[in-house]
Amino acid sequence: xxxxxxxxxxxxxxxxxxxxxxxxxxxxxxxxxxxxxxxxxxxxxxxxxxxxxxxxxxxxxxxxxxxxxxxxxxxxxxxxxxxxxxxxxxxxxxxxxxxxxxxxxxxxxxxxxxxxxxxxxxxxxxxxxxxxxxxxxxxxxxxxxxxxxxxxxxxxxxxxxxxxxxxxxxxxxxxxxxxxxxxxxxxxxxxxxxxxxxxxxxxxxxxxxxxxxxxxxxxxxxxxxxxxxxxxxxxxxxxxxxxxxxxxxxxxxxxxxxxxxxxxxxxxxxxxxxxxxxxxxxxxxxxxxxxxxxxxxxxxxxxxxxxxxxxxxxxxxxxxxxxxxxxxxxxxxxxxxxxxxxxxxxxxxxxxxxxxxxxxxxxxxxxxxxxxxxxxxxxxxxxxxxxxxxxxxxxxxxxxxxxxxxxxxxxxxxxxxxxxxxxxxxxxxxxxxxxxxx
Amino acid sequence: xxxxxxxxxxxxxxxxxxxxxxxxxxxxxxxxxxxxxxxxxxxxxxxxxxxxxxxxxxxxxxxxxxxxxxxxxxxxxxxxxxxxxxxxxxxxxxxxxxxxxxxxxxxxxxxxxxxxxxxxxxxxxxxxxxxxxxxxxxxxxxxxxxxxxxxxxxxxxxxxxxxxxxxxxxxxxxxxxxxxxxxxxxxxxxxxxxxxxxxxxxxxxxxxxxxxxxxxxxxxxxxxxxxxxxxxxxxxxxxxxxxxxxxxxxxxxxxxxxxxxxxxxxxxxxxxxxxxxxxxxxxxxxxxxxxxxxxxxxxxxxxxxxxxxxxxxxxxxxxxxxxxxxxxxxxxxxxxxxxxxxxxxxxxxxxxxxxxxxxxxxxxxxxxxxxxxxxxxxxxxxxxxxxxxxxxxxxxxxxxxxxxxxxxxxxxxxxxxxxxxxxxxxxxxxxxxxxxxx
Numbered sequence: 105x106x107x108x109x110x111x112x113x114x115x116x117x118x119x120x121x122x123x124x125x126x127x128x129x130x131x132x133x134x135x136x137x138x139x140x141x142x143x144x145x146x147x148x149x150x151x152x153x154x155x156x157x158x159x160x161x162x163x164x165x166x167x168x169x170x171x172x173x174x175x176x177x178x179x180x181x182x183x184x185x186x187x188x189x190x191x192x193x194x195x196x197x198x199x200x201x202x203x204x205x206x207x208x209x210x211x212x213x214x215x216x217x218x219x220x221x222x223x224x225x226x227x228x229x230x231x232x233x234x235x236x237x238x239x240x241x242x243x244x245x246x247x248x249x250x251x252x253x254x255x256x257x258x259x260x261x262x263x264x265x266x267x268x269x270x271x272x273x274x275x276x277x278x279x280x281x282x283x284x285x286x287x288x289x290x291x292x293x294x295x296x297x298x299x300x301x302x303x304x305x306x307x308x309x310x311x312x313x314x315x316x317x318x319x320x321x322x323x324x325x326x327x328x329x330x331x332x333x334x335x336x337x338x339x340x341x342x343x344x345x346x347x348x349x350x351x352x353x354x355x356x357x358x359x360x361x362x363x364x365x366x367x368x369x370x371x372x373x374x375x376x377x378x379x380x381x382x383x384x385x386x387x388x389x390x391x392x393x394x395x396x397x398x399x400x401x402x403x404x405x406x407x408x409x410x411x412x413x414x415x416x417x418x419x420x421x422x423x424x425x426x427x428x429x430x431x432x433x434x435x436x437x438x439x440x441x442x443x444x445x446x447x448x449x450x451x452x453x454x455x456x457x458x459x460x461x462x463x464x465x466x467x468x469x470x471x472x473x474x475x476x477x478x479x480x481x482x483x484x485x486x487x488x489x490x491x492x493x494x495x496x497x498x499x500x501x502x503x504x505x506x507x508x509x510x511x512x513x514x515x516x517x518x519x520x521x522x523x524x525x526x527x528x529x530x531x532x533x534x535x536x537x538x539x540x541x542x
Numbered sequence: 543x544x545x546x547x548x549x550x551x552x553x554x555x556x557x558x559x560x561x562x563x564x565x566x567x568x569x570x571x572x573x574x575x576x577x578x579x580x581x582x583x584x585x586x587x588x589x590x591x592x593x594x595x596x597x598x599x600x601x602x603x604x605x606x607x608x609x610x611x612x613x614x615x616x617x618x619x620x621x622x623x624x625x626x627x628x629x630x631x632x633x634x635x636x637x638x639x640x641x642x643x644x645x646x647x648x649x650x651x652x653x654x655x656x657x658x659x660x661x662x663x664x665x666x667x668x669x670x671x672x673x674x675x676x677x678x679x680x681x682x683x684x685x686x687x688x689x690x691x692x693x694x695x696x697x698x699x700x701x702x703x704x705x706x707x708x709x710x711x712x713x714x715x716x717x718x719x720x721x722x723x724x725x726x727x728x729x730x731x732x733x734x735x736x737x738x739x740x741x742x743x744x745x746x747x748x749x750x751x752x753x754x755x756x757x758x759x760x761x762x763x764x765x766x767x768x769x770x771x772x773x774x775x776x777x778x779x780x781x782x783x784x785x786x787x788x789x790x791x792x793x794x795x796x797x798x799x800x801x802x803x804x805x806x807x808x809x810x811x812x813x814x815x816x817x818x819x820x821x822x823x824x825x826x827x828x829x830x831x832x833x834x835x836x837x838x839x840x841x842x843x844x845x846x847x848x849x850x851x852x853x854x855x856x857x858x859x860x861x862x863x864x865x866x867x868x869x870x871x872x873x874x875x876x877x878x879x880x881x882x883x884x885x886x887x888x889x890x891x892x893x894x895x896x897x898x899x900x901x902x903x904x905x906x907x908x909x910x911x912x913x914x915x916x917x918x919x920x921x922x923x924x925x926x927x928x929x930x931x932x933x934x935x936x937x938x939x940x941x942x943x944x945x946x947x948x949x950x951x952x953x954x955x956x957x958x959x960x961x962x963x964x965x966x967x968x969x970x971x972x973x974x975x976x977x978x979x980x
Contacts, residue, residue, distance in 0.1 A: 118813075123668055125667060125668050127670075131820060158617055158621050167612045174608070179597055182596040183593055183801050184801065185801065217825045217829075220826045221824055229566055230563055232563045253820070253823050289561075348557060362620070363623065363829060363834075378566060378569060382691070384684070385684065396801075
């Protein structure tokens with residue numbers, strides 16, 4: 105990494121190759137990213153992406169908010185703002201969080217460029233090279249990318265249908281402590297987890313907070329989907345009962361529109377101060393324009409009714425996916441989400457979802473291979489199926505195509521002749537985590 | 543930094559104190575930041591901030607662009623987009639850059655959340671702890687904050703009225719090489735520099751590029767103000783003659799509106815690929831919404847005429863400031879900007895602009911102390927005066943108040959009785975840099 109020892113410029117495909125920071129070695133294109141190009145072809149049914157169905161948002165609601173933003177707040181909306189975000193919007197964010205049992209101070213909210221940027225800022229504040237982040241296995245792809253980009257490693261904790269398993273968390277912490285590793289925080293998506301689709305029970309939320317407290321581990325609670333429940337609300341946020349040990353991340357990307365790039369963090373006070381400084385260094389201030397549009401939207405539109413609309417859209421798509429899976433792939437196992445965007449499907453042990461993907465794309469269906477959601481190559485025979493974006497009809501067609509691909513793979517492997525048709529095994533199954541680091 | 547050795551939670555004002563990454567030690571509130579609170583009081587004439595005068599932008603131009611964005615591109619504008627930015631906007635950005643002599647490929651443009659975020663991403667890609675960034679002395683506050691936040695040090699190079707002095711750059715490089723330091727890049731604002739207000743001559747641009755090539759040093763050319771010239775355009779961008787050795791940063795913050803938070807980097811191809819990955823990790827994709835609004839604005843509005851309008855506004859304010867300085871502070875020295883937002887004022891040697899600031903605020907005028915623009919405490923008797931935001935009348939009043947404050951300080955120090963009135967010294971003066979690091 106010294107400039108002194110670097111080859112002459114132009115001797116290499118990238119003349120700046122020897123100038124990059126060490127941390128860039130962890131910066132690689134995610135498997136999901138490569139899929140975006142494929143999935144954008146109109147003939148492919150993509151069950152791969154996590155794009156919300158923004159067409160369920162009446163455009164006139166956004167247009168009205170934009171017009172009010174410009175008419176009533178034009179010079180503010182066009183100008184630089186506070187590095188912490190607009191005070192008016194932060195007040196409204198408190199109302200949104202109250203729906204999940206959270207009470208906090210407007211002083212402790214930091215508006216960010218999507219909750220993704222809150223995650224990046226938290227990682228920048230906490231992660232030194234070699235540090236460890238504990239996360240569910242599987243976990244959100246781009247969280248793993250962020251942690252790696254700051255040279256941290258991820259230790260996965262096993263989940264079952266009730267979410268992260270407390271005993272597995274205890275064992276993971278004990279093992280890492282024994283190895284002398286520095287544990288920086290526990291990253292969790294307790295409600296309608298990405299990619300597993302499961303929800304952490306209330307009892308486990310309490311138990312996991314207790315484990316975190318005992319072990320002096322900060323909890324980063326990422327909750328993009330909590331308001332998108334299909335029947336009953338999920339248990340209240342972990343932050344609702346712990347304001348000193350939890351950084352809570354929220355976003356308008358799923359309840360309004362991701363194109364606005366507005367999310368937030370609610371953090372313990374001292375951490376919040378550092379988050380604001382990091383936010384200012386990174387972007388000076390989040391967009392006043394999109395903050396003002398959202399603030400006007402929340403002030404004028406019936407935003408709770410709009411969230412109900414989204415719930416209905418996603419519930420119908422979830423139902424379509426579960427029905428199609430039951431019909432087309434009765435021998436397999438999958439999670440049954442009660443909200444959010446995703447189903448987690450387990451293939452027979454001897455199938456490799458990543459190796460199978462090119463065949464699936466040839467059959468005009470795409471999904472995200474399970475390995476994308478692990479920091480260590482786990483998830484080989486798993487896949488994430490998204491029901492958020494395609495219509496129910498496309499979902500049914502996508503699952504039909506997927507079933508053909510899987511059947512074809514199994515035939516190739518001679519499975520059917522040896523074992524007969526697969527049986528439904530849909531009892532609560534532990535999602536075995538891969539071997540953890542260390 | 544280990545969790546093992548940390549004190550029990552609650553024993554400290556910040557229970558997470560021992561969890562932060564090493565890099566947070568470089569993350570402190572900038573002096574400019576503390577001023578924002580002060581400067582926002584209406585009775586204070588603030589010559590401190592760098593806010594563009596967005597009221598010179600007719601709001602109906604933005605409203606029309608917004609409406610077209612929603613009507614013609616609603617679902618795209620509300621959705622996640624490419625991590626590299628919208629292809630349509632990237633094409634238009636090529637047209638904007640062509641005005642400064644730059645030809646590039648749409649493939650090598652990366653749209654970012656303001657050019658500030660491009661700077662953050664470049665720093666994240668290149669800076670390991672202990673690396674050195676070379677920059678003009680003085681240089682842009684929040685660039686220094688970003689470099690420090692990745693644990694890099696800044697080595698300043700002296701400037702005069704023609705910008706960075708090539709010989710000083712050569713000497714700085716030689717000294718740092720001798721010390722075995724890793725030089726990662728040269729950060730420069732060649733046109734209407736922030737805070738010095740000076741512009742790098744064409745001959746020096748060529749010479750500095752040559753020095754960078756000889757020494758295998760990447761150039762980061764930050765150009766927020768280049769189109770805001772008052773008489774003749776500044777020399778063409780350094781990127782116009784070097785597409786392999788320069789990362790060019792541009793922004794719509796000064797030619798349109800900072801509240802949209804849209805800027806860009808034009809980078810050598812291999813670096814561009816990494817910038818996109820870093821951008822995706824940080825924010826998934828820049829705001830589709832604000833990108834679409836800008837794309838529509840550029841497609842429909844007479845954006846070049848609007849830049850002319852901004853030029854006229856800032857020219858009038860620059861003139862007001864220079865006239866007031868000539869009238870009220872004839873004994874001092876200042877730079878004469880031919881574009882941009884800033885004048886750099888030198889106080890008598892024995893005055894300390896930071897120490898004087900509370901008195902200035904009491905007299906209802908604010909500025910930015912010179913030390914904010916150095917990584918090492920330099921600039922003690924300097925200050926940045928911004929003419930971008932206040933009206934000409936307020937600028938005149940602000941300079942009147944500032945002159946009173948300075949006169950008062952000098953009287954306190956007994957200067958007048960000892961040396962008589964100060965003489966105008968406005969020949970080209972070298973801005974002596976402080977002792978460089980190492």
